[in-house]
């Protein structure tokens with residue numbers, strides 16, 4: 001049996017497992033910490049930082065930091081909420097996210113966090129980067145204008161031999177997400193759907209299904225992001 005640890009989040013007493021990441025332990029205790037790059041049971045990337053919390057007085061990423069016995073975690077403070085809002089704003093201005101025309105609208109984690117943090121006009125200037133779309137594989141559109149470089153697809157979407165179908169190319173301003181055309185040619189509908197579902201924005205889209213689910217009936221059209229975690233423990 002794994003060793004348990006006791007800690008607090010905003011004063012609430014919580015119990016987790018030794019070595020468990022703060023974000024996962026928090027969710028098991030009914031506390032929502034926002035994530036964009038993190039996925040439970042997948043090696044963390046710690047790249048988006050939207051899960052920033054203050055643990056024992058220091059800011060840290062909740063998706064890469066494990067809970068410790070007696071740890072005091074702050075999650076819902078004005079300072080942290082503004083850091084998260086600023087990160088969401090940065091992601092919006094750095095890409096081209098035109099929500100009303102996006103196939104992922106209502107199922108997009110970035111859009112949902114924009115609503116949650118009541119983002120209006122971002123405090124940063126828009127970059128209006130021009131990036132290419134790759135529509136050359138049979139099942140997928142890769143809309144690079146919306147990629148937030150979370151690395152979820154690179155870490156999760158692999159073929160039967162464990163080879164990643166997606167990869168990053170370049171660095172700094174030239175960094176872009178790419179798809180291996182040979183491997184992508186053998187993608188099943190299930191793999192393509194999984195890739196679309198795990199992408200937190202509308203950068204990976206399955207061909208011919210973009211608007212199968214009507215706008216207004218989608219996941220975040222009905223509930224606020226994170227409410228599942230909070231409501232499960234009331």
Ligand code: SF4
Pocket residue numbers: 146147148149150151152153154166177198199200201203204
């Ligand atoms: S394509 Fe989507 S899942 Fe892949 S890195 Fe970009 S935002 Fe993340």
